[in-house]
Every structure is written in C-alpha cells, then in structure tokens.
Amino acid sequence: MKKLSTQPKNGLHGQLAVPGDKSISHRVLILGAVSHGTTTVHHFLTAADCLSTLTALRALGVPIEQAGSTVQVTGRGWHGLTAAKQSLDLGNAGTGTRLLAGLLAGQSFDSTLIGDASLSQRPMQRVATPLAALGAQIDLSAGHLPMRIHGQNLHATHVQMTVASAQVKSALILAALQADGPSTIMETLPTRDHTERLVRAFGGDVQTAGDQRTVTVQPRPQLHGQTLTIPGDMSSAAFFMTAAAIVPHSQVTLTDVGLNPTRTGLLQILQRMGGQVTVTPQVNPGEPLGTVTVTASQLRPITLTASDIPAVIDELPLVALLAATANGVSRITGAEELRYKETDRIATIVAELRKLGVNITALSDGFVIDGRSPWHVVDSQLASHGDHRIGMMLAIAALRVSTPLQLTDAGAVDISYPTFFDDLAQLLPAKAVLA
Numbered sequence: 001m002k003k004l005s006t007q008p009k010n011g012l013h014g015q016l017a018v019p020g021d022k023s024i025s026h027r028v029l030i031l032g033a034v035s036h037g038t039t040t041v042h043h044f045l046t047a048a049d050c051l052s053t054l055t056a057l058r059a060l061g062v063p064i065e066q067a068g069s070t071v072q073v074t075g076r077g078w079h080g081l082t083a084a085k086q087s088l089d090l091g092n093a094g095t096g097t098r099l100l101a102g103l104l105a106g107q108s109f110d111s112t113l114i115g116d117a118s119l120s121q122r123p124m125q126r127v128a129t130p131l132a133a134l135g136a137q138i139d140l141s142a143g144h145l146p147m148r149i150h151g152q153n154l155h156a157t158h159v160q161m162t163v164a165s166a167q168v169k170s171a172l173i174l175a176a177l178q179a180d181g182p183s184t185i186m187e188t189l190p191t192r193d194h195t196e197r198l199v200r201a202f203g204g205d206v207q208t209a210g211d212q213r214t215v216t217v218q219p220r221p222q223l224h225g226q227t228l229t230i231p232g233d234m235s236s237a238a239f240f241m242t243a244a245a246i247v248p249h250s251q252v253t254l255t256d257v258g259l260n261p262t263r264t265g266l267l268q269i270l271q272r273m274g275g276q277v278t279v280t281p282q283v284n285p286g287e288p289l290g291t292v293t294v295t296a297s298q299l300r301p302i303t304l305t306a307s308d309i310p311a312v313i314d315e316l317p318l319v320a321l322l323a324a325t326a327n328g329v330s331r332i333t334g335a336e337e338l339r340y341k342e343t344d345r346i347a348t349i350v351a352e353l354r355k356l357g358v359n360i361t362a363l364s365d366g367f368v369i370d371g372r373s374p375w376h377v378v379d380s381q382l383a384s385h386g387d388h389r390i391g392m393m394l395a396i397a398a399l400r401v402s403t404p405l406q407l408t409d410a411g412a413v414d415i416s417y418p419t420f421f422d423d424l425a426q427l428l429p430a431k432a433v434l435a
C-alpha cells in the first residue's frame with residue numbers, strides 16, 4: 001500500500017527528462033535483432049515490458065548487452081534467429097507479444113508466446129487473423145494466449161485492417177518484410193508510425209500514402225545496425241503535463257520528449273481545453289523531439305470522437321482526469337479499445353475516479369464527465385488494478401486532494417515507468433514526499 005502525496009500548496013515546479021519511449025524501445029530491439037551489425041541504443045526504457053521483449057529476443061539467439069539505459073544488440077539478420085528452448089514469456093507486454101507474432105510468423109521454426117494473467121485475457125485474434133492473410137499459421141486458445149506460431153514462408157498481400165491498432169499494423173509490417181513481394185496494409189485510422197520510421201532508419205523501404213494511410217512494404221531488405229537515442233516517452237511525460245495543468249500554481253517543463261504527431265493527442269487536447277502549453281521543437285532525425293512547458297489554468301470541457309482516439313489512446317485515463325477538473329461536461333466516445341488494455345480501462349477509470357467523488361459515467365465506448373461537480377473523497381483506498389497507467393493517473397489525481405490517499409499495487413508502475421514516484425517527487429516540495 002503506497003501513501004500518495006496530497007495537494008502541494010504552491011503546485012508542482014521544475015524540469016524533468018522522462019525515460020525513453022516504450023513503443024520505440026520494443027521496436028528498436030526487434031529491428032536490431034534482424035539487422036546486420038551492431039545496434040547501439042541510448043535512453044532505452046528499462047521497464048518490465050521492454051525487458052520482456054529483450055529477454056524473448058535473447059532466447060531466440062540474439063546477443064544483447066544492457067548497461068543501464070544503453071543497450072547493444074548484435075544483429076543476426078532475418079535468417080539468424082534460432083528456436084527458443086521454451087515458451088517465450090512476454091509478461092504484461094501487449095506490444096512485445098503482437099510485434100513478435102509478426103516477426104516469428106515468417107521464421108523457419110515454431111514458437112510459443114505466453115504472458116501474465118492480464119496479457120492472457122487480451123485479444124490476440126486481431127493479430128492472428130490479418131497475419132493469416134500473409135500465410136501465417138497461428139493457433140490461439142479461444143482467441144487468447146498461449147499463441148503457437150508455426151513459422152512459414154509468407155506471401156505478399158493486401159490487408160485491410162479492421163481495428164485502429166499500431167500493434168497489429170506493426171505485426172503486419174514485420175511479417176510483410178519477410179514476404180515474397182510488396183504488400184500493402186490499409187489502416188482504419190492513422191496510428192503511431194514508429195515502426196515505419198524505424199524500418200526506414202535501418203535501411204528498409206516502407207512508404208505511407210493517403211488519408212486512410214496505406215502502408216506499402218518492400219520485402220526482404222538488408223537492414224543495418226544503427227546507433228540511436230530514444231526520445232522521452234510522451235505517454236510518461238503526460239502524467240506531469242496533466243499534473244501541471246490541474247494542480248493550481250504549477251509550472252512544469254519536460255525536456256527531450258518525443259513529439260511524433262501520431263502521439264501528441266494530449267497536447268492538442270490540453271490546448272483545446274484552454275490549457276497553457278508551450279512546445280519548443282528541436283531538430284532531430286527520425287523522431288520529432290522537443291521541450292514542453294505546462295502551466296496550471298482553469299480548463300474547459302472537451303468532446304472527443306473515434307478519430308481523436310489513436311493519438312491519445314494511452315493518455316485517456318489522464319483525459320478523464322483533466323475533464324474532471326473542467327468547468328462543464330466532457331464526452332469521450334469511440335474509445336472502446338480502452339476495454340482491451342491491461343485492464344478494462346473504462347471500468348477502472350470510472351471505478352477509481354468515483355472514489356474521489358468525480359461525476360463520471362461509463363459508456364460502452366468511453367465516458368461522460370461533469371467537471372463542475374465538486375470532488376469529495378468517498379474511499380481513500382485507491383487501486384491500480386495492476387494497471388500501470390491507472391496507478392500513475394491516480395497518483396496525479398491525489399495531487400488535487402488534501403485528504404491522504406493510498407494506492408494498492410503501486411508496483412504496477414514498473415511496467416512502463418519504474419522511476420515514476422522518484423520523478424514525481426522531484427517536482428514536489430520536499431515535505432510533500434511520502435514513503
């Protein structure tokens with residue numbers, strides 16, 4: 001049980017560089033593994049999810065050295081991976097699981113992917129079905145893990161995606177890179193494009209065209225190991241941006257944070273809500289990067305629909321929190337995907353914010369929040385439900401409350417942000433920091 005910090009009288013202040021991007025960290029390991037030569041990664045995210053992917057790749061015969069946040073991958077090429085002796089345990093990592101499904105579908109050996117209780121409840125048919133269009137042979141257990149992948153020669157195809165998911169798209173790209181001709185993948189809505197950018201950086205040819213984003217993948221490129229520095233994770237920085245926006249008298253600056261436009265939904269939402277946000281981009285090859293400063297202000301309500309969701313999917317718990325402080329009714333729809341994350345995030349957001357007296361109602365695909373209702377603590381025992389993003393959102397919510405609150409299963413933050421509580425403490429006055 002962790003004691004959460006209560007509202008700091010003078011707000012949060014300071015400057016922070018958050019750890020490396022989770023999505024990019026997974027992808028760099030995988031692309032480094034199938035490249036020729038060495039890939040050196042700086043500012044790698046050493047959180048449980050990315051370490052699950054790292055461990056899985058080692059079990060597939062890829063030498064990987066890790067010293068703090070610097071990782072060195074010795075590339076084995078597309079044909080140099082070897083069958084793992086045991087099932088690959090991806091722990092809590094949806095991204096690692098789905099991306100590896102795409103990679104392993106085209107290998108010359110069989111693999112089995114397993115995960116923890118949460119990952120074992122998450123839908124995997126969404127990746128198995130479109131991969132089958134390339135000739136992949138994947139067996140699931142009623143649509144879930146364990147996933148048995150029978151490595152095959154894959155065939156070029158055209159795939160129309162049915163779910164807005166960068167994980168599914170990336171699995172398809174990794175499979176299409178091993179196919180016998182060019183493939184095209186059509187998205188329902190644009191999703192994060194880190195895989196596309198990285199494949200190009202490693203020497204491959206993946207092109208994107210059109211509003212509905214058709215991705216064309218040229219097969220069997222020789223990829224070459226790279227040296228790169230991963231930007232700070234927007235999804236981690238988002239906790240402190242939200243804290244700065246909703247805790248009176250705050251001003252917080254996040255440096256070296258990733259500004260890929262497929263990830264910056266929260267910045268636009270904050271601006272639309274009347275938040276005070278200053279963005280200073282820096283010149284950086286590959287992935288956009290910059291500094292963001294957020295200052296506290298009274299927020300307005302917002303309406304979000306399906307097309308707004310992919311660029312803010314992991315920050316929607318924070319959007320709920322922002323809306324809970326706004327001077328009107330916010331409505332978020334088109335976000336059914338939240339039900340398929342580490343927890344059913346619509347259910348866990350609603351259950352936990354209600355403990356603070358927030359006027360929030362669940363919809364099948366989102367929620368309605370009346371920020372005009374005053375908060376009052378109904379239950380001081382908040383629960384992460386084992387979901388890292390819910391736990392961190394609640395720690396930020398606690399900064400709007402003067403009653404001491406506790407958080408169960410706070411260790412869930414290790415999934416994406418092991419130093420979250422230390423970094424938060426840096427922005428708080430010393431006496432506000434609790435054990």
Ligand SMILES: O=C(O)C1=C[C@@H](OP(=O)(O)O)[C@@H](O)[C@H](O)C1
Nearest residue numbers: 023095164165166167168313314
């Ligand atoms: O591709 C990725 O790195 C991710 C894509 C998103 O999932 P979906 O593809 O399921 O939307 C996101 O929620 C996840 O945290 C990371």
Ligand SMILES: C=C(OP(=O)(O)O)C(=O)O
Nearest residue numbers: 092093094095314341389
């Ligand atoms: C949904 C998430 O991750 P994953 O799907 O990789 O488990 C997340 O980090 O919020």
